Amino acid sequence: MSDIRGYKCPNCGAAVPFDPNAQKLVCGHCGSEFDTDALDSYNQLVQDVKEDSLDWGELDKAGLNGEGMRTLVCPSCGGSVVAEQTTSATCCPYCGNTLIVPKAFAGMLLPDLVIPFKLDKEAAKEGFKQFLRSKKALPNDFKPERILSKVQGLYVPYWLFDCDAEASARFLATRTHSRREGDYQVTLTDHFYVYRDGEISFEKVPVDASQKLDNELLESLEPFDYEQAVSFNAAYLSGFLADKYDEEPDEAVVRANERIRNSMLMALRSKVLEYDTAILDASSLRLNHAQRSYALLPIYIYSVVYKGENYTFAMNGQTGKIVGDLPADGQKLLVTFVKYFLLAFVLIFVLSFLMLGGWL
């Protein structure tokens, strides 16, 4: 580190010489005055903020076992089923038997946890029906009964990230007050450099490990209750589909880092109180005791093509939360708008007419 020290104005960045008359450091460019101790402390705080240290250790690169498709043979009826390489469990289309691929869960591919489905298929169908029926702007020919017969329960692969996160945040904050002096309104603004350093433990931040499924859709289904998670057993997969991961942990960790960073900054910002403004100036994040685990989480999912567009909606197989992107009937929306517009127009017109005419 250099022994040479310089003083720069926090307001405009210009050099700040010592003014013997004021006995303070005074910026020649903007005129701001600073105590020497305050500017020394400010320089120290700025230098204290280090680079990010987002070390998750060695994230295993398990890799995929080959590309493309493969053929599974049903042990019940002998039927052949073609499935993707990443499929871990599927359903025989001939006899309905569940086909589980044991090698899909061997070695590094063995999930650490699974959250079993809490809602059965009937409950899922009923939930979806209610969800679709309550949507007033859904097209009439987007009928739930016809669609929901094909709802599938799927165990989605997730990476779960645990860590103790330490963060430092520096804020430029202001406090303003004004008063009247004769014919003038005087506004005084005090500028502060606010620092907050803290630590938060994160448990099992989920990032989906499947490239086939939309991240936005799956994140909308959160949160999952990990207290109901159990050690993996292939028996839980019976009756459901399952995939193994096709997104490596070092790709997924980028999303986890972003969410952890945002949570840390939110927590530190919430401790900056009684200021009129507080803008983030610098921050750093360090991860300790970082771990990742591999889990299968339960989701009911359905995709439908309607008028050439693909629409997907999903249900959290543990909590029952439903999210989705559904088509909107433009005509129904227009009818809704016109109905409320006319009603309001008539009422407001009558009221205005009576008031402007002096009858009310």
Add this chain to the structure above:
Amino acid sequence: MKKLFSIFVLLAFLLMGFDVAAQGQLAVDETGLLTSEEIEDINRQCAEASGRLGLKVTVLFTAEAFDGEAYEAAADYYDRVFYGEEGVILYVNFYTRDYAVVSSGEVIDRELSEKPVAYILDNYILNELRAEDYCGAVSSFIEGLDYVFVHSTDFVEQPLSTAEIVTDSALIAAFGGLVVGLIPTLINYYQLKNCAPKKEAQDYIDPQRVKIYRSGDLFLYRTSKRVRIADNSGGSKGGSTRFTGSSGISHVGGSRKF
């Protein structure tokens, strides 16, 4: 006895104070700022205006402190000197830097109601007072009186025609209908699109293990900004108002700063 009686009457008149001397004088200067020629000129202007307009036109220059609003102080003075007479007063107070116009009598429902008085306050008198041209300020005041008397119908609010009422009502109803119509439409639309990515990981924080181990607030510097306040205070929220003076007589008046 006769001598004693005469002395008594003279003393009584003297004890009634300045107001007795002011009786009959339309313009009074209590400050001594104006010369006698200026006072005479102002009195002449007021007398001419009084004859022309058919009411008392009076002026008071003072530097006396008062409680309440300047127009209330003006009304109190007018009632003390010209009680019950129809007229108008221009009141200028050099101590508080207020000037007020207050009308009295039946004219408060005609040529000198709220709008005309506010018009005179806002468009006359001020520039001359700021320029310390006090005779000019009185001339400007009388000019303002002449204007509102000639254009008295301009200040009377005409009722809206039926066509105007219908048009205005339709515009208001259309805007209100648009807002009311959009709300349920947008609600119905966004019910269909409820996917939202998570920007943070609040659901996965162990609340027992959240701690802030270092915090501080370092004062750096202060900046200040001075802005001149617009000079339009006075009167009742900037206009003029109808009020009852301490004598119980109704007036219309307003005041401004100079």
